[in-house]
Amino acid sequence: MSGDARPAVVLLSGGMDSATVLYWARAEGFAPTALSFRYGQRHSAELQAARRLAQEVNCELVEMDLDLAKFGASALTDPEIAVPEGPDDGIPATYVPARNTVFLSIALALAEARDIHDICIGVNAIDYSGYPDCRGEFISAFEKMANLATRDGVEGRPFRIHTPLIDWTKAEIIRAGVRLGVDYAMTVSCYRADSDGRACGTCEACRLRREGFETAEVEDSTRYQE
């Protein structure tokens, strides 16, 4: 990484989308600072994946603790709510209330504190179209709000939210990632991954991931349980 690369905060969950964004940011000439959350998600193997990915691209990983599980109301954080096997009608049970708003807000706080003005997030409006906080409309509204909320925003040093994957299919993400050098065996998408990060193969996230590899005609490097 050259010394004058433009810094960027990259939200890194350890899943395939955010891993692809991390490599995309590097290829675009950004010097990334990755940001991950321990928010009470069931699939904490993701965090291990985030650490390995950050190490791989040689960037700092800032880990934040935030107990959103205390609020419940999502299959991802509340053990009482089952993770759905198939596609839901409308917004899935895995929706975590206001999650991307919370994550982007904290990314904004980190960015402003460190004089960084670019924030990258792997939202995608195609395959996961049920999540309201993965759409371009939401991102535009967040960016506008961010530039009214902050010292840098009001003083003419605006923040920009980058969403390179927003219009890509899962297959397009995988093809781009492979070109960029992402090792998807390191990433965890499964909502029910075991502690070693191996996937269940049957949840909605596994299904989309598997279909993505098939459509992209890329060998599925996912490590499955069994």
Place this chain on the structure above:
Amino acid sequence: MSGDARPAVVLLSGGMDSATVLYWARAEGFAPTALSFRYGQRHSAELQAARRLAQEVNCELVEMDLDLAKFGASALTDPEIAVPEGPDDGIPATYVPARNTVFLSIALALAEARDIHDICIGVNAIDYSGYPDCRGEFISAFEKMANLATRDGVEGRPFRIHTPLIDWTKAEIIRAGVRLGVDYAMTVSCYRADSDGRACGTCEACRLRREGFETAEVEDSTRYQE
């Protein structure tokens, strides 16, 4: 509190403004759930004050830990940065990057998880005009973003952010609070309060508070150090 009061999340720092909002919400017929943060602020006596205030109005207090001090860049969270004695030019050193954005986002997550659609925050654009995230423009942009970000927002159960104090002077806040029954001796505004919540009397927050009592012609009940 009647059983059919409309629920609301009230951001409660333990300072005089948020205490006034808590009592305002109750008087408006809301059943408040208070939300406080342990975010690495120097003046943690505020949290004790928040607990006492929540007890006083008999509402639940949800306490969240979020280590914004890790990011630094504010006199409120970074011991290396001095708390200013007098008014700053422009945005004060006590500005915490994106703080209200982060707090409102987490309030939104709590609200949506509990099927609450009203959020109350004690921002004030008059006396603390240096903070960009205390202005009506910011609040409007946040509300708009929130209703694009969330399941309830996009499904026609919108969130509303209430800012009853936004155009009030400190004196007006104090007069309203006294009418509503707030005991300001329980609140902590000082940036350098001791562990018992007693105020330094000389920081910018103390100065504004003292002037507020003088202008309101209300006896200053603040407990000062020495």
